[in-house]
Amino acid sequence: MENIESDDDDDGITTSDFNFIGFTFLNNFKPFPCSVKYSHHWKKRQALIDEIIAHDVEAGDEEFDDEYSDLHSSFVTKASELRELQERCGEWKKGRWSKQEYDILKTNLKSYMKEFNITDINILLDNADKNIEFYRKIACNIKRPLFVVYRKLLRFFTEENYVGIWTREMNDRLVELHALHGNDWNTIGQIMGIGWATCYDHFRTVNINKKYTEGPWSSEEVDKLCQVMVREHGIEDCQLPSNVTWEMISRAVVTRSAMQCRFKWVMLLSWKLKGGEEKWTTSDDLRLIECLNEDEELEDEEDIDWERLAAAWPSARSKYFLRQKWASLKRTVPFSSSKIFRECVLYLVRHRAPALRRQLDSMAD
Known part of the structure; x- marks a missing residue:
């Protein structure tokens, strides 16, 4: 399993933001029977599936206007294919999803389900390999490849992904299964009863097999x-x-x-x-708020040129460091996950910035 794109950042969005759906997402590319009970009789359900697929094939691109239709032309999963896609379509958004993207995703899901009077989304997801138009419509106007949209849905709507705190027994079992099955995460996930993506990310990011040193570097x-x-x-x-x-x-x-x-x-x-010596201070927090507020053209934090900002900032260790500092500031905004970028900046300008200025004044006295 190749690591196409990491969504390790906590987006602050939960399944409650999609509570109009109420479904368990499949944890495999190749659909297999779900354990949930469908609300439709099997024959009627199959007829509806055939109708949806036929409708999508016939409709093609004519019924929805996707700004990124070239990016959504195929279900690309391999790193080599992604490089080809990037050469053809240019850069796409990566990393943390914005509230605007979640709103688009939610709207697309609602529209598709309403069109076919669907209450059980598994009807579509169970046949995803046949109904690629479903994913193309769900990803409509989201500047990310289909596979990345799939992974995002997978993380939110697989009940098995929400396992809480991993116990020592779970960790030991995961290490044992990895030794037995290698990187066959689909098999490992099914045996564990946990989404394969969760198993993969936990094994990749957590030092559960104690192979590596923890703590300060020597x-x-x-x-x-x-x-x-x-x-x-x-x-x-x-x-x-x-x-x-x-x-x-x-x-x-x-x-x-x-x-x-x-x-x-x-x-x-x-x-x-590169000779960096200066430490991040309170004045840097204030400067970051002011920089983001002054650029009136910024409507989405994914459009921030962190590399350009970091290059002219002695205490910014890297663009990733600077972005992490922004994330820390944003966490001081009440209900930040439900606010768009500009709302977060405005709150910080009105509430956080004055407090930082008072702190700097007291330090100067």
Whole structure:
């Protein structure tokens, strides 16, 4: 299973934001029978499926205007295919989803279900391989590939993905199954009774098999990481080269995982190698709020050029560091997950910025 795009960030959106649906999303590309009881008689259900598929095939692109129809032309899953898609369609949005994107996704789902008077979304999802038009319509006007939209839905609507805190027994079982089945996450997920994406991400991001060291990095580990990064990519590109294979970097460091190496590099080492010394202060928080407020053309945080901002900011270790600081500020906004970008900025300007100025004034006295 290739890691196409990570949605590790907590978006602050929950299934309650989609409570008009009420379904369990499948945890496999190849549809298999769901455990839930369908609200339709099987024959009527199958007839409705055939009608929906026939309708979509006949309708094609004529009945909906997708701004990113080229991006949604096929269900791309492999890294090589994604590179070809990017060359053909250009860059798409990555990382954290905005509230606007969630609103579009919710509207698209509502419209499609209303069109066919569907109350059980499994009718569509159970036949996703035959009904690609469903995904194309659900992804309409969302600047992300179909597979990424699928992964987002998968995370929200697979009940098995919400497992709470992983116990030691669950961790041990996951390690045991991975040793037995390798990267066959579909099989592992079915045996665990947990969505395959959740199993994969938990195994990838959490040091459950104790293979890697935790806690502060030693000077020897830092030296190894710097040496392999400089050797493979050069200091000029040290902020974050686009072609880094972190698994390979991890093998060279030995004692740290790919995720640990990536985080250490983008959050600290690349900044130090470029001579960074200044620490992030209260005045930097205030400056960030003011910068985002002054750019009146910004309507979506995904449009922020974090790299440009970080380049002219001595205490910003990287664009990822700067974005993390914005995320910390946004968490001080009440109900930030239900607010659009501009509403969050306005709240910070009115409430957080004055408090920061008072704090700076008191420090100056």
